[in-house]
Amino acid sequence: xxxxxxxxxxxxxxxxxxxxxxxxxxxxxxxxxxxxxxxxxxxxxxxxxxxxxxxxxxxxxxxxxxxxxxxxxxxxxxxxxxxxxxxxxxxxxxxxxxxxxxxxxxxxxxxxxxxxxxxxxxxxxxxxxxxxxxxxxxxxxxxxxxxxxxxxxxxxxxxxxxxxxxxxxxxxxxxxxxxxxxxxxxxxxxxxxxxxxxxxxxxxxxxxxxxxxxxxxxxxxxxxxxxxxxxxxxxxxxxxxxxxxxxxxxxxxxxxxxxxxxxxxxxxxxxxxxxxxxxxxxxxxxxxxxxxxxxxxxxxxxxxxxxxxxxxxxxxxxxxxxxxxxxxxxxxxxxxxxxxxxxxx
Amino acid sequence: xxxxxxxxxxxxxxxxxxxxxxxxxxxxxxxxxxxxxxxxxxxxxxxxxxxxxxxxxxxxxxxxxxxxxxxxxxxxxxxxxxxxxxxxxxxxxxxxxxxxxxxxxxxxxxxxxxxxxxxxxxxxxxxxxxxxxxxxxxxxxxxxxxxxxxxxxxxxxxxxxxxxxxxxxxxxxxxxxxxxxxxxxxxxxxxxxxxxxxxxxxxxxxxxxxxxxxxxxxxxxxxxxxxxxxxxxxxxxxxxxxxxxxxxxxxxxxxxxxxxxxxxxxxxxxxxxxxxxxxxxxxxxxxxxxxxxxxxxxxxxxxxxxxxxxxxxxxxxxxxxxxxxxxxxxxxxxxxxxxxxxxxxxxxxxxxxxxxxxxxxxxx
Ligand SMILES: Nc1ncnc2c1ncn2[C@@H]1O[C@H](COP(=O)(O)OP(=O)(O)OP(=O)(O)O)[C@@H](O)[C@H]1O
Ligand SMILES: [Mg+2]
Numbered sequence: 236x237x238x239x240x241x242x243x244x245x246x247x248x249x250x251x252x253x254x255x256x257x258x259x260x261x262x263x264x265x266x267x268x269x270x271x272x273x274x275x276x277x278x279x280x281x282x283x284x285x286x287x288x289x290x291x292x293x294x295x296x297x298x299x300x301x302x303x304x305x306x307x308x309x310x311x312x313x314x315x316x317x318x319x320x321x322x323x324x325x326x327x328x329x330x331x332x333x334x335x336x337x338x339x340x341x342x343x344x345x346x347x348x349x350x351x352x353x354x355x356x357x358x359x360x361x362x363x364x365x366x367x368x369x370x371x372x373x374x375x376x377x378x379x380x381x382x383x384x385x386x387x388x389x390x391x392x393x394x395x396x397x398x399x400x401x402x403x404x405x406x407x408x409x410x411x412x413x414x415x416x417x418x419x420x421x422x423x424x425x426x427x428x429x430x431x432x433x434x435x436x437x438x439x440x441x442x443x444x445x446x447x448x449x450x451x452x453x454x455x456x457x458x459x460x461x462x463x464x465x466x467x468x469x470x471x472x473x474x475x476x477x478x479x480x481x482x483x484x485x486x487x488x489x490x491x492x493x494x495x496x497x498x499x500x501x502x503x504x505x506x507x508x509x510x511x512x513x514x515x516x517x518x519x520x521x522x523x524x525x526x527x528x529x530x531x532x533x534x535x536x537x538x539x540x541x542x543x544x545x546x547x548x549x550x551x552x553x554x555x556x557x558x559x560x561x562x563x564x565x566x567x568x569x570x571x572x573x574x575x576x577x578x579x580x
Numbered sequence: 581x582x583x584x585x586x587x588x589x590x591x592x593x594x595x596x597x598x599x600x601x602x603x604x605x606x607x608x609x610x611x612x613x614x615x616x617x618x619x620x621x622x623x624x625x626x627x628x629x630x631x632x633x634x635x636x637x638x639x640x641x642x643x644x645x646x647x648x649x650x651x652x653x654x655x656x657x658x659x660x661x662x663x664x665x666x667x668x669x670x671x672x673x674x675x676x677x678x679x680x681x682x683x684x685x686x687x688x689x690x691x692x693x694x695x696x697x698x699x700x701x702x703x704x705x706x707x708x709x710x711x712x713x714x715x716x717x718x719x720x721x722x723x724x725x726x727x728x729x730x731x732x733x734x735x736x737x738x739x740x741x742x743x744x745x746x747x748x749x750x751x752x753x754x755x756x757x758x759x760x761x762x763x764x765x766x767x768x769x770x771x772x773x774x775x776x777x778x779x780x781x782x783x784x785x786x787x788x789x790x791x792x793x794x795x796x797x798x799x800x801x802x803x804x805x806x807x808x809x810x811x812x813x814x815x816x817x818x819x820x821x822x823x824x825x826x827x828x829x830x831x832x833x834x835x836x837x838x839x840x841x842x843x844x845x846x847x848x849x850x851x852x853x854x855x856x857x858x859x860x861x862x863x864x865x866x867x868x869x870x871x872x873x874x875x876x877x878x879x880x881x882x883x884x885x886x887x888x889x890x891x892x893x894x895x896x897x898x899x900x901x902x903x904x905x906x907x908x909x910x911x912x913x914x915x916x917x918x919x920x921x922x923x924x925x926x927x928x929x930x931x932x933x934x935x936x937x938x939x940x941x942x943x944x
Binding site for chain 1: 632653654655660661664668669685732
C-alpha cells in the first residue's frame with residue numbers, strides 16, 4: 236500500500252484501488268451475493284389457485300342471484316354476509332396470484348431430486364477422475380519440458396502445446412467430436428482395417444462412453460495443469476536431480492522425494508484449476524455427449540436457469556458447485572501442505 | 581583403507597565439435613588426496629563428471645579399482661560427488677539429507693537415522709539434525725554435504741570446488757577438516773579447485789590443467805619446485821620470468837642470454853643452443869645482493885614494497901621485466917631507492933622452452 240503510494244503517487248494509486256474494488260464488487264461479490272440470495276428463497280405458487288378463483292366467482296354469481304330471490308330481510312342479510320366473505324376471499328386469492336408469497340429457507344438445497352443429486356455426485360466424481368488423469372498425463376510432460384530438454388527444444392515444445400490454444404475452445408472440442416464420432420476418424424480407420432463396418436453400424440460408439448468427455452476435458456484443460464507444474468519444476472536446481480541419482484536413488488524415488496515435494500504448489504494449483512474448470516464445464520459435455528451418456532451438473536444448472544426459468548434452484552445448484560470448489564481448494568491445501576501464499580505465486 | 585584407485589585411460593571428452601578434455605591418461609592412487617587444479621573452464625568439472633558417471637567419455641575408459649566403469653550410471657559407481665553448489669535437498673531435514681543414500685539402498689528408517697546422526701556428529705553438527713539445510717550457515721551446509729556423501733561409504737569422494745563459496749577463515753578451517761576426514765576414512769579424494777594455494781596445502785598429488793590438457797601431474801613439491809611447463813610455473817605460486825636465448829648447456833644447467841646479461845639455471849628440457857627459453861625463479865629464492873654474490877646478479881631499479889606481515893614483497897624493474905623478491909621481515913627495508921643489484925643461485929632457477937604463461941596468476 237505504502238509502496239504503491241510511493242511508486243505511483245496519490246491519484247494513480249486511488250485509480251488502481253478504485254478499479255480493483257469496482258472489479259471485486261461488480262464482477263465477484265455482487266453476482267455471488269445475488270446467487271446466494273436467490274438460492275435462499277422460493278415462491279410457493281399454488282397451481283389450483285386460478286381454478287379456485289374462478290369457482291369463487293361463479294359461487295358469487297349464484298349468491299347474487301339468490302340475493303335477488305330472497306324474500307325475508309333476515310335471509311337477505313345472511314346472503315349478503317356470505318357474499319362479502321367470498322369477496323374478501325377472492326381479493327386475498329387474487330393478491331396471492333399477482334404476488335405469490337416468498338419463503339426463505341434452505342429448501343432449494345435440500346429438495347434437490349434424487350436424480351439431480353446423483354448427477355451432482357457423478358459430476359464431482361468425473362471431475363476428480365479428469366483431474367487425476369490430467370495430472371498423470373501432464374506431470375511427465377511438464378517435467379520433460381522443464382528438465383530433460385535443451386532450452387531451445389523446451390521453447391519449441393511449449394509453443395507446440397500453446398498453438399492449439401489459439402483456436403477457440405469449441406472448435407477444439409468439435410475436433411474431438413470428429414475424431415470419436417460414429418463415422419469419425421478412428422472408426423474410419425478401424426473400418427479401413429476391416430474391424431468395424433459402417434453398413435451394419437458395428438462402429439465403436441466412443442461418444443456414448445463418458446471416457447470421451449474425459450478425453451476432451453483433459454485436452455481442453457491440459458495447459459492449466461502443465462503450466463503451473465512446469466513453472467515449479469523449472470525452478471528446481473538440476474544438481475538436485477543429479478545429487479539424488481549420485482546417491483543411488485532411482486527415477487521413481489527421485490521424483491517422490493525430490494521433484495514432487497518441490498513441485499507441490501504447482502501440482503496443487505494445476506489440480507485446482509483443472510477440477511474447477513471440469514466441474515463447471517458446460518460446452519464440453521454438451522458437445523461430446525450430445526445428450527447420449529447422461530447430463531453433467533453444469534448442464535442441469537443451465538436448464539434450471541434457461542429452460543425451467545427456475546432461477547432459485549438454479550442459484551442453489553450453482554452455489555453448491557461453488558462450495559464444492561472451495562472445499563476442493565481447502566482439501567488440496569491441506570493435502571499438499573501449501574498455503575495461499577504458495578498458490579498465489 | 582577403503583579407498584580405490586581411479587584410472588583414466590586415453591580419455592577424450594568432446595561436446596559437439598568442442599573438445600573439453602584432450603586425450604588424457606591419469607592414475608589416482610587408492611586413498612590419496614588428489615587435486616585437479618586449473619583456471620576456470622579448463623575441463624576440471626568435466627573430468628569429475630566422467631569419473632562419477634554423469635557423462636561418458638567420447639573415447640577411452642574410466643576404471644575404478646581395476647573395474648571398467650563402462651556405461652554404469654552414477655547410482656551404480658562407488659563414488660560420491662559433492663557439488664559445486666552442494667545441492668542439498670532443502671525440503672528434507674539435515675538428517676534425512678544425510679540418510680538419503682541409505683534410503684535409496686533400502687536401509688530401514690531406524691538404522692539410517694542412527695547412521696545419519698553419527699555422521700552429523702562426526703562433522704560436528706550435533707543438535708542440527710532436525711533442522712532444514714536452509715537454517716544452516718555456509719560452513720555447516722558444507723559439512724552436511726560431506727556427511728551426505730560419506731553416508732554411502734564411497735571408495736572415491738569427488739569434490740567440485742566445495743570451498744569456493746566460503747570466506748577465507750572458514751575456508752582455511754574446512755581445508756583442515758577435509759584433510760582430517762580424508763585421513764580418518766582412507767577414502768580416495770579427488771578435489772577440484774582453481775586455487776593453487778588450496779591445492780598445495782591439501783593435496784598429496786596435483787594435476788595441473790590448462791584448456792583441456794593435463795600439463796603436469798606430481799606431488800606438491802615437484803609441482804612447486806620442478807614445474808614442467810611455463811604455465812605450471814606461473815599458475816602454481818609466484819615466479820619471476822626472464823626470457824632469452826640459450827647460449828650454452830651442460831651439467832644439467834643452461835645459460836641464457838637475456839637483456840640483463842647471461843643468467844644460468846637448471847636445464848629441464850635438455851635445450852639446445854640457440855633455442856628461445858624462459859628462466860623461472862621464485863621470489864623467495866631471489867635476493868638483494870649486498871655482500872656474497874650468488875651465481876646470477878643483475879641491475880634493477882626499486883619500485884615499491886608491499887608489507888605482508890611476516891615477509892615483505894619488494895618490487896623491482898629490470899628493463900621491461902618486473903622482478904619480485906620476498907624477504908623475511910627483519911626490519912630495515914629502507915635505503916632501497918635507485919639502482920640496486922638483485923640475484924639468485926642457478927640451482928634455484930629453472931630454464932625451459934619458451935611457452936605460454938599464466939598472465940594473471942592465482943585469482944584466489
Ligand atoms: N554439457 C556441455 N556441453 C557443452 N559444453 C560443455 C558442457 N560441459 C562443459 N562444457 C564446456 O567444457 C569446458 C570445460 O567445462 P568445465 O565445466 O569442465 O570447466 P571447469 O574447469 O570445471 O570450470 P570452472 O572452474 O569454471 O567450474 C567449458 O568450456 C564448457 O563450456
Ligand atoms: Mg567446474
